[in-house]
Amino acid sequence: MSVSDARPVSPFAANGIRHDVRDIGASLIREVAHLGMGRENIVPLWFGEPDQPTPEFIRKAAIAALEAGDTFYQPNRGITPLRDALAVYGNRLYGTSLDRENITVTVSGLNALMIAMQSILRAGDRMVTTAPIWPNIVAIPQVLEAVVTTVPLRAGDNGWQLDIDEFIAACGPGTRAILINSPNNPTGWVMPAEDQKKLVEFATERGIWLIADEVYARLIYDGSDVAPSFVPYVSDDTRIMVINSFSKSWAMTGWRLGWITAPKGVGAELEKLMEFNVSCPAGFVQQAGIVALEQGEDFVASSRARYSLARAAIIERLRDMNRIQLPEADGAFYAFFRVDGVEDTLSFAKELLLSEGIGLAPGEAFGAEGAGHIRACYAVAEDRIHKAMDGLTRFLMR
Ligand SMILES: Cc1ncc(COP(=O)(O)O)c(C=O)c1O
Known part of the structure; x- marks a missing residue:
């Protein structure tokens, strides 16, 4: 040698x-x-x-907040009025009983994904997701030295489909997390509610974390107001974090504002990771977020x-x-x-x-x-x- x-x-x-x-x-x-x-x-x-x-009414809210001197550091998990407004928003859409302890405001959906994955994945852990998929979803585990397995979405006579049994079979013993992005980028695929239920039952039984990326939740064209969601399953008895964002629904891509809906029991950990990554979302941006939620329907x-x-x-x-x-x-x-x-x-x-x-x-x-x-x-x-x-x-x- x-x-x-x-x-x-x-x-x-x-x-x-x-x-x-x-x-x-x-x-x-x-x-x-x-x-x-x-x-x-x-x-x-x-x-x-x-x-x-x-839209102008959202822009004006940020301008007014800036004029009023809203230029300081904010709480790590977001300001209370925005966390409350997000809980009310979720409860109205899904008939849930979330409160502010379920909500962590983040600096974008992407930051929410990073925080969620940092809190769950260690080097060598496996995350299972669908493909084709938005590349950042696979890049974050790579930064964390975790491993990704993908299960294909296939195009059939009824459009894009996931074989849910094939997906579950791909979640072997080293699987620490599942990531479902529905509605999906890039295919537009929407996971049916019955498959969501099956996946929650499987993940809960196995103690696997389920990260649901629902940034396109309001962009659905079957006559519904919102896509089938994992939010109703979030509780301290399940391991589910739902990622959302102001980017797509309120045309706010450049503002960088998102949120995580998670079990109350993990809030303190998400708070620490927010501190170490970004400290907090900007105050005037959060004020605009409140107006988007309350007047943006x-x-x-x-x-x-x-x-x-x-x-x-x-x-x-x-x-x-x-x-x-x-x-x-x-x-x-x-x-x-x-x-x-x-x-x-x-x-x-x-x-x-x-x-x-x-x-x-x-x-x-x-x-x-x-x-x-x-x-x-x-x-x-x-x-x-x-x-x-x-x-x-x-x-x-x-
Ligand atoms: C599937 C998916 N998740 C998350 C995001 C992140 O959105 P943002 O960071 O702008 O909130 C995007 C943006 O394109 C996306 O396509």
Whole structure:
């Protein structure tokens, strides 16, 4: 054995940074977006955000709070009036009896995911989730040196489907957490209520934590006001944390405000992790959050109606293109479709951008299961959808 063979393999990269961190791939969505930013006449449907700014009544609440001097540190788990308002909001939607002790306000849904996973996952622990999936959901366990197993969502005659028995079978002895993102990014899949019940029973019996990412809860197009949720199952007898956010429902992506609904018994631990990660959400942002919850229902309903029209338009246009297969889905604000004959959708998305000015997200960004697919965010005005679809049609006919 040579001297160099005997040296232990370093967990650090040449620049001194942990391999687990260095090995996380850069966002493929941003790779496409960076190519297009600064160009004129681009129709960007790559990111997951509404094309409208936050409504004025919410913006004004933040301005008023700033004018009143709301510029100081705040409690780690959020200000009491916002925690109370979030409990009332949950109770109204789900008929639950949450109170502020169930609520931790966070600096975005993403921060909520980080806090939830930090509190549960250790190095080597396994988390089981579905795929294709929003890449950050898999990257956080990687930062924590945990291991992720994915179970595929499959596109069938009835749209995207999860075989719940296959999912449960994938949760072996080392499984510490399950993560369900429904309504789902990127597919739009919505987990049926009966599967949620089955999963809660399984996870509770096995002592596995269930993290439910419900940031798209209000974006459902089957006539309901809210998607089936894990919130009603949150109690000190179950191990469930539900992640939510102001980003998607109230067009507040840039504000960075979210929350966790969790058993009261874990609040003190979430409080510590909030302190170590971000200390607290900004006070004036939280004031805006209260107004969004108390006066924002009309906005939520009108946004849903607007996205519903855009959704109908994009479905119709994509179904008219004979090389496209679009499985049905009832939630979120994405069309996730396959283009016949195209496997490398990163190159496809770049060429489409450069030749037609249409910005879409490559399916590989959502894991190996996303390969061959393209994601388009339809939370935009209908004329933009038509412009994007005209460009895609021209591109496919070349
Ligand atoms: C599935 C999912 N979860 C969480 C988030 C985080 O949202 P935010 O951090 O803006 O609250 C996103 C954003 O795209 C998402 O798609």
